[in-house]
Amino acid sequence: MPDGNGGERKIFRNMRTIEVSEITKNIKEMCIEANHFLSEDMEKVLDRAAEQEESPLGRQILEQLQENRKIAGEDMIPICQDTGMVVIFLEAGQEVHFVGGDLEAAVNEGVLQGYQEGFLRKSVVKDPIQRENTGDNTPAVLHCRIVPGDKVKITVAPKGFGSENMSRVFMLKPADGIEGVKNAILTAVKDAGPNACPPMVVGVGIGGTFEKCALMAKHALTRPVDRRSETPYVREMEEELLAKINASGIGPGGLGGSVTALAVNIETYPTHIAGLPVAVNICCHVNRHSTREL
Amino acid sequence: MDKYISVPLSDEDARSLRAGDYVYLTGTIYTARDAAHKRMQETLEAGGKLPVDMKNNVIYYMGPSPAREGCPIGSAGPTTASRMDKYAPGLLDLGLKGMIGKGKRSQAVKDAVVRNGAVYFAAVGGAGALLSKAIVKSEVIAYDDLGTEAIRRLEVENFPVIVVNDCQGNDLYETAIRAYNREG
Numbered sequence: 001m002p003d004g005n006g007g008e009r010k011i012f013r014n015m016r017t018i019e020v021s022e023i024t025k026n027i028k029e030m031c032i033e034a035n036h037f038l039s040e041d042m043e044k045v046l047d048r049a050a051e052q053e054e055s056p057l058g059r060q061i062l063e064q065l066q067e068n069r070k071i072a073g074e075d076m077i078p079i080c081q082d083t084g085m086v087v088i089f090l091e092a093g094q095e096v097h098f099v100g101g102d103l104e105a106a107v108n109e110g111v112l113q114g115y116q117e118g119f120l121r122k123s124v125v126k127d128p129i130q131r132e133n134t135g136d137n138t139p140a141v142l143h144c145r146i147v148p149g150d151k152v153k154i155t156v157a158p159k160g161f162g163s164e165n166m167s168r169v170f171m172l173k174p175a176d177g178i179e180g181v182k183n184a185i186l187t188a189v190k191d192a193g194p195n196a197c198p199p200m201v202v203g204v205g206i207g208g209t210f211e212k213c214a215l216m217a218k219h220a221l222t223r224p225v226d227r228r229s230e231t232p233y234v235r236e237m238e239e240e241l242l243a244k245i246n247a248s249g250i251g252p253g254g255l256g257g258s259v260t261a262l263a264v265n266i267e268t269y270p271t272h273i274a275g276l277p278v279a280v281n282i283c284c285h286v287n288r289h290s291t292r293e294l
Numbered sequence: 295m296d297k298y299i300s301v302p303l304s305d306e307d308a309r310s311l312r313a314g315d316y317v318y319l320t321g322t323i324y325t326a327r328d329a330a331h332k333r334m335q336e337t338l339e340a341g342g343k344l345p346v347d348m349k350n351n352v353i354y355y356m357g358p359s360p361a362r363e364g365c366p367i368g369s370a371g372p373t374t375a376s377r378m379d380k381y382a383p384g385l386l387d388l389g390l391k392g393m394i395g396k397g398k399r400s401q402a403v404k405d406a407v408v409r410n411g412a413v414y415f416a417a418v419g420g421a422g423a424l425l426s427k428a429i430v431k432s433e434v435i436a437y438d439d440l441g442t443e444a445i446r447r448l449e450v451e452n453f454p455v456i457v458v459n460d461c462q463g464n465d466l467y468e469t470a471i472r473a474y475n476r477e478g
């Protein structure tokens with residue numbers, strides 16, 4: 001078939017086809033699911049925190065959060081009223097051919113349906129300055145990647161802004177080294193304090209470029225909180241930082257205590273000889289994400 | 295200390311509360327967050343009348359998720375209070391007695407709390423499903439077009455809050471964190 005540029009466009013018949021309506025349906029369901037049920041790893045660390053917290057008020061708050069999650073699941077009331085702006089990571093296998101419409105429109109249709117049918121709060125404004133609510137919580141923030149294979153992996157992560165607002169990007173110098181990175185992370189967490197609804201999960205991206213480190217920090221929040229980095233020095237850093245954050249005394253709700261964070265998840269990427277970018281994306285205890293593979 | 299207090303908040307009750315008190319509120323409170331505060335400020339600047347008389351009232355910084363059928367309200371936890379810091383001192387000077395939110399307040403707000411014998415309470419952030427159970431009635435009374443940010447009148451029963459800033463200038467966020475700080 002001519003491609004309009006004088007060459008031949010080949011049609012491969014062995015591609016896997018996926019109707020974009022499938023994407024819509026799954027995203028709708030995942031928006032509702034993520035806002036009412038936390039992942040198993042989050043449930044486990046939060047339950048453990050309620051046992052380990054030293055402050056009586058802190059324990060009381062963590063027990064209320066357990067009760068809150070129970071009510072959320074049983075009565076289908078969102079865990080938190082800030083049901084977030086929806087961040088979506090979509091990894092499409094390069095053997096996949098999407099048919100039946102515009103993929104991005106199908107993603108947003110899924111968000112719209114999920115937020116309407118799931119009684120979720122519409123928290124998105126159309127323009128950052130004029131601030132008129134879009135009324136359906138769209139658009140989502142969509143990050144697509146093409147990967148080998150014929151599968152599609154979708155992660156839906158509604159992000160609340162109490163904690164999003166406390167996130168930071170630091171463009172450090174190579175000479176600042178690992179100590180500079182640790183200080184930057186601790187500074188961001190301490191500044192966040194009670195605003196970010198602790199106990200928090202701290203997502204960190206180190207390296208890459210300005211936008212790459214921020215994207216890694218966001219993505220790091222979707223890693224199970226009970227799984228440490230496979231890179232030995234990163235793993236050590238995750239453990240050391242968690243201990244230091246919990247020594248800060250901020251505690252549950254920021255009202256004092258020994259459990260301020262549940263995990264520090266760090267991702268790294270090669271960077272430029274002149275730079276050391278660090279991004280800290282803070283998430284509250286309502287660290288929501290739902291993943292499916294189609 | 296656990297206390298059971300009725301709202302609107304009397305001058306005496308507001309003055310009796312101390313940072314760290316665990317308080318159950320019963321009665322009527324109002325919601326307002328960013329957009330409603332901005333509009334109230336504009337109304338005041340234009341010499342207009344506020345949709346709610348501030349005197350002895352309590353404002354809850356909250357925008358709920360939609361209610362399911364048969365429920366008065368959806369998820370209903372606090373939002374970050376510091377975004378309202380710009381507006382709060384003016385409202386406190388008009389008689390506002392209490393604010394419910396989460397997170398630290400500016401010095402100007404803390405000063406206005408002391409000056410007016412008022413109080414800032416924290417509700418547990420991210421416990422919106424649980425907190426919704428203490429709300430028995432909800433009605434939009436102004437700024438309907440703002441959706442979740444409209445002003446609502448809420449009837450609450452034993453709504454659980456913790457005193458953070460009191461009329462003596464105490465700040466629980468500072469003292470409690472110091473008590474558990476192990477940085478040495």
Ligand code: SF4
Pocket residue numbers: 080081082083159160161162163164195196197284285286371372373419420421
């Ligand atoms: S920071 Fe998280 S828990 Fe707190 S209000 Fe926002 S979404 Fe809810």
